[in-house]
Amino acid sequence: MKRSFHSTSANLAGGPSAPINYPSLEIENGGEKQKMNLFQALNNAMDIALQKDPKAVIFGEDVGFGGVFRCTVGLREKYGANRVFNTPLCEQGIAGFGIGLAAQGATPIAEIQFADYIFPAFDQIVNEAAKYRYRSGGQFDCGSLTIRSPYGAVGHGGHYHSQSPESYFGQTPGLKVVIPSTPIEAKGLLLASIREKDPVIFFEPKLMYRSAVEEVPVGDYEIPLGKARIVKEGKDITLIGWGAQMRVLLQAANMAEEKLGISVELIDLRTIQPWDVETVINSVKKTGRVVISHEAPKTGGWAAEISATIQERCFLHLEAPIQRVCGYDTPFPLIFEKFYLPDHLKNFESIKKTIHY
Amino acid sequence: HGQKIKVLATPSVRHLAKANSIDLNKVQGTGKEGRVLKENILDFINGTNISQ
Numbered sequence: 001m002k003r004s005f006h007s008t009s010a011n012l013a014g015g016p017s018a019p020i021n022y023p024s025l026e027i028e029n030g031g032e033k034q035k036m037n038l039f040q041a042l043n044n045a046m047d048i049a050l051q052k053d054p055k056a057v058i059f060g061e062d063v064g065f066g067g068v069f070r071c072t073v074g075l076r077e078k079y080g081a082n083r084v085f086n087t088p089l090c091e092q093g094i095a096g097f098g099i100g101l102a103a104q105g106a107t108p109i110a111e112i113q114f115a116d117y118i119f120p121a122f123d124q125i126v127n128e129a130a131k132y133r134y135r136s137g138g139q140f141d142c143g144s145l146t147i148r149s150p151y152g153a154v155g156h157g158g159h160y161h162s163q164s165p166e167s168y169f170g171q172t173p174g175l176k177v178v179i180p181s182t183p184i185e186a187k188g189l190l191l192a193s194i195r196e197k198d199p200v201i202f203f204e205p206k207l208m209y210r211s212a213v214e215e216v217p218v219g220d221y222e223i224p225l226g227k228a229r230i231v232k233e234g235k236d237i238t239l240i241g242w243g244a245q246m247r248v249l250l251q252a253a254n255m256a257e258e259k260l261g262i263s264v265e266l267i268d269l270r271t272i273q274p275w276d277v278e279t280v281i282n283s284v285k286k287t288g289r290v291v292i293s294h295e296a297p298k299t300g301g302w303a304a305e306i307s308a309t310i311q312e313r314c315f316l317h318l319e320a321p322i323q324r325v326c327g328y329d330t331p332f333p334l335i336f337e338k339f340y341l342p343d344h345l346k347n348f349e350s351i352k353k354t355i356h357y
Numbered sequence: 358h359g360q361k362i363k364v365l366a367t368p369s370v371r372h373l374a375k376a377n378s379i380d381l382n383k384v385q386g387t388g389k390e391g392r393v394l395k396e397n398i399l400d401f402i403n404g405t406n407i408s409q
Contacts, residue, residue, distance in 0.1 A: 288363065
């Protein structure tokens with residue numbers, strides 16, 4: 001059963017209600033800025049994409065009236081029902097339709113209403129989209145396809161409005177997987193994803209749609225895929241995350257610096273696949289300690305991939321075991337969300353343990 | 358990067374040094390690329406490792 005909801009109060013995330021001051025990314029020559037929340041920044045990115053690329057189209061369930069999270073608001077009025085339209089309620093169809101459009105040279109921007117409902121399209125994405133170019137020896141491809149989908153905890157999403165399926169897709173050669181953490185990042189990364197010549201799965205942290213607000217440049221800019229961002233420099237421990245988890249980690253980092261008198265380096269991975277191995281290992285070689293955190297369950301989560309790589313590449317620099325602070329290996333619970341999530345306190349404990357190893 | 362080069366040592370060697378309160382910077386490494394080996398730590402404890 002699907003239903004939409006809009007309440008995304010930070011209180012429900014399990015953290016304190018006081019907004020934390022998350023460092024904004026400076027866009028060079030960004031020009032004029034406007035206050036936008038995350039869904040408005042995404043809307044702005046898609047507006048630019050439709051305006052500059054006459055072949056760009058947006059489709060999915062309920063995108064016509066503006067989308068259940070308001071991401072496509074006003075776009076049908078501006079560009080017409082031929083370019084922004086509703087599909088039947090069928091995810092496999094949406095993905096297959098997008099692949100077809102891309103193969104014919106259009107720029108499809110497909111929406112899957114919740115990442116939890118991307119699994120009916122799993123075969124189309126993994127067996128078709130990801131392998132299209134390889135399988136045809138470059139004769140055909142669906143590189144212009146972008147699939148957007150809200151992901152992650154939202155306070156009361158239960159089993160089917162809270163999941164983080166990034167590692168299922170990160171494991172598939174031929175796909176790129178991107179997760180932004182702020183409005184400025186979301187806009188630049190979405191524009192880069194739409195123009196990227198590989199199929200991209202773009203997961204949007206639904207908790208941040210309304211709660212994250214920044215001064216976003218109104219012009220056209222891109223943030224390169226496959227590059228992590230060092231949000232905050234530090235020397236004693238590296239803390240790695242992405243998406244909505246970044247604010248949790250900043251809280252944990254601030255707490256650790258205050259209570260343990262250490263300095264934490266915070267890295268936003270941004271692109272899950274291909275991920276920025278260089279930035280991560282250079283940081284770990286400097287600090288010798290690392291904690292990785294994501295909402296998805298621990299077993300088979302993307303943190304496992306990162307920690308295995310760090311262990312291979314930084315073996316002679318490690319001062320302590322690599323820690324993973326993740327969701328538990330259970331379905332995502334409704335009433336127990338607060339206890340399930342890898343919140344700032346769990347991350348703080350893990351940092352403490354790593355520092356005192 | 359302009360950062361100071363860390364001493365190279367495996368986690369097990371780091372642990373041995375830490376357990377004996379030894380500063381790895383003071384131990385002469387004889388392994389590949391100057392790695393500090395387990396025997397370097399043991400020699401250091403016995404006072405036979407030439408410190409830098």
